[in-house]
Amino acid sequence: MRNMIINNEKCILCEKCIESCPFFAIQKNGDRLTIGEDCSACGQCREVCPAGAIKMGESKKEAVNKEEWKHILVYIEYRHEKVHPITYQLIGKASELAASSDDDVCGIVIGKNTALAKNQLKHYPLKKVFLYETEEHFKADLYEKLFSNCIDKMKPSVVLMGGTAEGRSLAPRAATAFRTGLTADCTELILRDNRELVQIRPAFGGNIMAQIVTPDTRPQFATVRYNVMKPIEPDCEHETEFIAEAVEGAYSKLTILEAVPRPERKGIAQQEILVVAGKGVKKKEDLAMLEELAVLLGGELASTRGVVEKGWVASDKQIGLSGQTVRPKLLIACGVSGSVQFMAGMSGADNIIAINTDADAKIFHIAHYPVCGDLYEIVPELIKGIKHSVRDGIHLA
Amino acid sequence: MLKIAVCVKQVPAYSEGLMDPETGVMIRAGLESVLNVYDLPAIETALRIKEEAGALVDVFTMGPAKASAVLKEAYAMGADRGYLVNDSCFSGADVLATSYTLMQAIQSTEDYHLILCGRQTTDGDTAQVSGAIAKWLDIPHVNWVTEILHVAHDSITVRQAMEEEIVTVKATYPCLLSVERSIFLPRLPSLKGKIAAKKKDINVLSLADMEDQEESHYGLTGSATKVEKIFPPAKTAQRDIIQKDSQEAANYILEVIKKVNK
Numbered sequence A: 001m002r003n004m005i006i007n008n009e010k011c012i013l014c015e016k017c018i019e020s021c022p023f024f025a026i027q028k029n030g031d032r033l034t035i036g037e038d039c040s041a042c043g044q045c046r047e048v049c050p051a052g053a054i055k056m057g058e059s060k061k062e063a064v065n066k067e068e069w070k071h072i073l074v075y076i077e078y079r080h081e082k083v084h085p086i087t088y089q090l091i092g093k094a095s096e097l098a099a100s101s102d103d104d105v106c107g108i109v110i111g112k113n114t115a116l117a118k119n120q121l122k123h124y125p126l127k128k129v130f131l132y133e134t135e136e137h138f139k140a141d142l143y144e145k146l147f148s149n150c151i152d153k154m155k156p157s158v159v160l161m162g163g164t165a166e167g168r169s170l171a172p173r174a175a176t177a178f179r180t181g182l183t184a185d186c187t188e189l190i191l192r193d194n195r196e197l198v199q200i201r202p203a204f205g206g207n208i209m210a211q212i213v214t215p216d217t218r219p220q221f222a223t224v225r226y227n228v229m230k231p232i233e234p235d236c237e238h239e240t241e242f243i244a245e246a247v248e249g250a251y252s253k254l255t256i257l258e259a260v261p262r263p264e265r266k267g268i269a270q271q272e273i274l275v276v277a278g279k280g281v282k283k284k285e286d287l288a289m290l291e292e293l294a295v296l297l298g299g300e301l302a303s304t305r306g307v308v309e310k311g312w313v314a315s316d317k318q319i320g321l322s323g324q325t326v327r328p329k330l331l332i333a334c335g336v337s338g339s340v341q342f343m344a345g346m347s348g349a350d351n352i353i354a355i356n357t358d359a360d361a362k363i364f365h366i367a368h369y370p371v372c373g374d375l376y377e378i379v380p381e382l383i384k385g386i387k388h389s390v391r392d393g394i395h396l397a
Numbered sequence B: 001m002l003k004i005a006v007c008v009k010q011v012p013a014y015s016e017g018l019m020d021p022e023t024g025v026m027i028r029a030g031l032e033s034v035l036n037v038y039d040l041p042a043i044e045t046a047l048r049i050k051e052e053a054g055a056l057v058d059v060f061t062m063g064p065a066k067a068s069a070v071l072k073e074a075y076a077m078g079a080d081r082g083y084l085v086n087d088s089c090f091s092g093a094d095v096l097a098t099s100y101t102l103m104q105a106i107q108s109t110e111d112y113h114l115i116l117c118g119r120q121t122t123d124g125d126t127a128q129v130s131g132a133i134a135k136w137l138d139i140p141h142v143n144w145v146t147e148i149l150h151v152a153h154d155s156i157t158v159r160q161a162m163e164e165e166i167v168t169v170k171a172t173y174p175c176l177l178s179v180e181r182s183i184f185l186p187r188l189p190s191l192k193g194k195i196a197a198k199k200k201d202i203n204v205l206s207l208a209d210m211e212d213q214e215e216s217h218y219g220l221t222g223s224a225t226k227v228e229k230i231f232p233p234a235k236t237a238q239r240d241i242i243q244k245d246s247q248e249a250a251n252y253i254l255e256v257i258k259k260v261n262k
Helices: A016-020 A044-048 A086-099 A114-121 A140-154 A165-177 A284-296 A305-309 A375-391 B037-053 B065-077 B095-107 B129-137 B191-199 B246-260
Strands: A004-006 A026-029 A032-035 A054-056 A072-076 A105-111 A128-133 A158-162 A188-191 A197-203 A208-213 A220-224 A241-245 A254-261 A273-277 A300-303 A330-334 A351-356 A369-372 B002-008 B010-012 B033-035 B055-062 B081-085 B114-118 B141-151 B155-161 B165-172 B175-179 B203-205 B226-231
Touching (some): A016 A026, A016 A044, A072 A086, A086 A188, A086 A220, A105 A114, A114 A241, A140 B129, A158 A165, A197 B226, A351 B246, B037 B055, B081 B095, B095 B129
Parallel strands (some): A072 A158, B002 B055, B002 B114
Antiparallel strands (some): B155 B165
16 A cells, blocks of 8 residues: 555554554554555554654655745625625635735635625725626536636635535536645634645544645635634725626536526524434434424424434435534534534534433533433423423413 | 446445544444445436436446445446446545546546536535536536436436525536435335346456556545644533433423523
8 A cells, every 4th residue: 555654664563553543444464564445544543653653655746836826815606796695704714814924815706797796895804806707607617717717817825615505516626627635614724834724624424623734736725614714894994906807708518597596495504493303313203303392492403414314304404514504592402422523513502402311422512501311201391391381471482 | 328427435334433532542333334325316317317318327436345335236226337446546535636536437438428426425525526527527517406307419407406596507418417315216226136236247447447547646646635634623621411300301401491592
């Protein structure tokens, strides 16, 4: 195996690497250790090796001249003459990153009537915003050509995009156009003095954090989910410069035949009260009990990824890094163990009640009201209690 | 005839790997591997198109030798040919190198009209590889596809769920679609299908089968991102756990709800 290399001369056979490997890729054969093809080169074995016997195979890739790539570019999603609210969160993070260097934060708007974006952006800390006037509807191939044109001209070191339906469709296409790296759904970003972007996200299914860098190529692409970063407030003193740009002959192989607005519905991200079903729920039918609790409280039922993967709940009800980020006033987690990827999506809730039979459940680390017990016993009692209170005229919903 | 390539992945059966935060030791569970659930509807979509319009359905998976199990599963459902993309130099790949390897495998096999991917995997969780494959092939792509509306000889019309709109979009071949789980309920393989799958061979594609045989374009060396380290998440101070009988626990929660709703 060429990715991680074990020097069996130095190896003291302590087997710490075997225990630490998230992929179970290291085997002991007699007095030698070998790394199998499940290796993902995460480097954990190298971290734990007390003998310094493990190293990573070196990359032979030709590095770009990183000095040429400066500044931060924020992709500003713009639909129906409205700037997507995630933009202000991305600008906030970008400004924070730029504060430690001389770099500027710039933006790019692609869409129709882009001039109308000016009023929505001019007081935010953006040095320049490039306006690419084109068709109203998002088409991944067309938008990528315009986006790449901007990146070519500006040569940003870092490109930040929202982890929205549009951002997640465009980001891999644009990153591939520059043969560079993309880290999806970052929960933390740090810019080193050498403009290397440290990208942190839960990985390997969710209970471990990975720290990722893009060492040799530029720009460094990262997407961030809605509500993960804090939005920045406008500064009335500041005036952004707007520059109209165009690309001759850019076209798409996609044709939009129709676009119908989705019916207005309150998603779980807009709810004040959420009841969350985790894998402690044994069968699909049992969700009815939690649904009843949610309805009684005037809220909605949401779930963890595991429950969605079972097909019991629609994917738009999923909380977590690969689902939605929620900040309700009250969240009742029922039978939820609390993976990192889940908690990344709900840790901003004002009040978290967690019901779990396992006293060691990770959810108890962030719950304001950790209750150790069986949801199958507690929830029916709770429903009864709420019904009594309502009968007694106590307003709960 | 329409030629369709479906990209699938074998993933750990349990999507939540656990690391002991004290010792950094992985908790050994979930060694079992399965076909990524989001890929089943992609296979189903290809088979439906085959039944409606006639098509060749090839399935590609990149991974270790044991990943051929997911190709057998695709065979049992009705796929025509399965390709295991496997070479020691392919491992350790990020989005860029994974998509490049799959593109090479696809391109070295046939001129496909349509490439289908599932929404995302349950382990990587990024939903980014499909768009990258499309860019490598320089073909249009549509994510979040919820419905196939019309399959023509030169194009396919689909419904795409964006955040605020449902869009009807026509894509000319060759193109790539990334389908949502709700698009079709995947069929269960019949016993006959399972028996037939056992007899069918798996084609293995290694570096020697690729158009580009430059090793450094693949795997870890072909990757643009590098994992510097992995670490358990920060532990926070924990509040006292309430352990009471169910009646009392329910009352306690009710009081909390009343307080919050004040």
